[in-house]
Amino acid sequence: MIRLLNLDLSWEYAAMIQYIQHAAMLTGAEYFAVIEEELQHAQEEHEHAVRLSDQIQYLGGVPTVRVEEIRTSLDNREMLRQDLEAEYDALRRYLERIEQLESLQLYDVAQVVREIALVEQEHIIDLEKALGISKVNRAYR
Ligand SMILES: [Fe+2]
Numbered sequence: 001m002i003r004l005l006n007l008d009l010s011w012e013y014a015a016m017i018q019y020i021q022h023a024a025m026l027t028g029a030e031y032f033a034v035i036e037e038e039l040q041h042a043q044e045e046h047e048h049a050v051r052l053s054d055q056i057q058y059l060g061g062v063p064t065v066r067v068e069e070i071r072t073s074l075d076n077r078e079m080l081r082q083d084l085e086a087e088y089d090a091l092r093r094y095l096e097r098i099e100q101l102e103s104l105q106l107y108d109v110a111q112v113v114r115e116i117a118l119v120e121q122e123h124i125i126d127l128e129k130a131l132g133i134s135k136v137n138r139a140y141r
């Protein structure tokens with residue numbers, strides 16, 4: 001479990017750095033609001049890294065300082081797509097983690113991960129909207 005939470009932690013570090021870099025590289029007046037969102041996301045990933053580190057220490061582990069793969073591009077939309085893919089991955093991992101933690105009756109740690117997962121869901125919503133991805137079911141169009 002500690003190994004898996006350390007994997008999540010190294011992805012949080014990667015996400016934080018990726019958002020800072022993308023916020024600096026996004027250009028164009030239409031991206032001003034998105035840049036603010038990206039910087040806000042970077043702060044929230046930082047907060048997630050702190051919370052995961054505390055949970056890993058609490059479980060008797062040593063928090064990693066490893067950083068997972070960071071993706072970047074010189075194209076605005078490609079950067080946002082990279083961010084969105086990372087968020088889909090994060091949410092998928094956290095939902096799996098909640099199940100694993102609860103099966104070990106680690107409900108307290110699972111609660112922290114659940115709170116983090118909700119923020120990743122908000123990040124997904126922000127990025128889907130920024131990319132103009134419509135989620136409306138075809139039946140309602
Ligand atoms: Fe996060």
Ligand SMILES: [Fe+2]
Pocket residue numbers: 015041045087090119120123
């Ligand atoms: Fe996120």
